[in-house]
Amino acid sequence: MRDWEALVDARLAGLVLDPAARAEVIAELGAHLEDACDGLQRRGMTEEEAVQCTLSQVEDWQNLRRKIQTVRTKENIMNDRVRQLWLPGLVTLLLWMGLFVLIQIFDPNHWIVARKSVWSHIVPAAVIYIPLILSLPVLGAMGAYLSASAGGSRRAVICSTVFPVSPYLVVFIVAVPAALIADRNVILTPLLVGLFAWVIFPVVGLLAGGSLVQTFVSRRLDSRRIVGC
Amino acid sequence: MIAPGIKRGTAELAVLSVLEDGPLHGYEMARRIEEQTHGSLRFTLASLYPLLYRLEKRGWVRGAWETSNGGRRRRCYRLTPQGKKKLSPIRKEWDELFRALRRLTKVSHA
Numbered sequence: 001m002r003d004w005e006a007l008v009d010a011r012l013a014g015l016v017l018d019p020a021a022r023a024e025v026i027a028e029l030g031a032h033l034e035d036a037c038d039g040l041q042r043r044g045m046t047e048e049e050a051v052q053c054t055l056s057q058v059e060d061w062q063n064l065r066r067k068i069q070t071v072r073t074k075e076n077i078m079n080d081r082v083r084q085l086w087l088p089g090l091v092t093l094l095l096w097m098g099l100f101v102l103i104q105i106f107d108p109n110h111w112i113v114a115r116k117s118v119w120s121h122i123v124p125a126a127v128i129y130i131p132l133i134l135s136l137p138v139l140g141a142m143g144a145y146l147s148a149s150a151g152g153s154r155r156a157v158i159c160s161t162v163f164p165v166s167p168y169l170v171v172f173i174v175a176v177p178a179a180l181i182a183d184r185n186v187i188l189t190p191l192l193v194g195l196f197a198w199v200i201f202p203v204v205g206l207l208a209g210g211s212l213v214q215t216f217v218s219r220r221l222d223s224r225r226i227v228g229c
Numbered sequence: 230m231i232a233p234g235i236k237r238g239t240a241e242l243a244v245l246s247v248l249e250d251g252p253l254h255g256y257e258m259a260r261r262i263e264e265q266t267h268g269s270l271r272f273t274l275a276s277l278y279p280l281l282y283r284l285e286k287r288g289w290v291r292g293a294w295e296t297s298n299g300g301r302r303r304r305c306y307r308l309t310p311q312g313k314k315k316l317s318p319i320r321k322e323w324d325e326l327f328r329a330l331r332r333l334t335k336v337s338h339a
Contacts, residue, residue: 027302028255029274031304033274064278
């Protein structure tokens, strides 16, 4: 009786996994070949014919080794949730924060408003705020693209898209009510302005870019799935 | 026979569907798929196991060693609740695709 496990072990000699995982793969593939060979003999083939036919199931053992190696190791580095939600979300959040820091480094106070006037408070804020808002569709698109490309569900793509707003949202959900409870004299109007400026408008901007990309990527992935790539 | 490119796209659906009826080991899975599709879809060892390992990594199927009545140890795969949940939208996608192709190409059921 042929030792199929030994055969698989020899053909997949370059398969580098931890010893238990490797032994499991070798045993499983060996068992499959054994069953296949037995099945062919039951259908009337001679042992030699069945062995040849069974071996023809794998045209390129090196290619099979590479595929198994990839699936059983590289996909371990990040699980689906990380690739589809946390990574896209954190990348866009960091980029947005980076942009915010860059704009502050250039400090519009020095080169826009030289003298005190009504505009001395509004213009610097606008100079910081408008570029940030304008960057949001691009960042939303980036988050959506990273998430959708990693196979994220619709919910994961939307969460990744609006992720940069999450710190501000947490502030408004947790900190503001807490402040209101602690001090009943807090004026609500600036809080509402802040809510619109840092949560509502940014969400709209992020979703504008994200939804465009989501539509584009889902169409592209569908067509790729159709041709089986 | 169906061209390999098209088959690659259908592989996940085929495996998940055949596991819906109950746990199977790899060889039996391939045999059932071939039998139920009258030989149109055939999985070799090289095409089946990378796919099974990928589905297992995603948490859609789970493999466990079992010993048959004949004393042979085989790694049997079963659908996880997550895999069952995924099967329905995948089926729907393919159904939509087939309907769209039928409308487009006038290909009809035999």
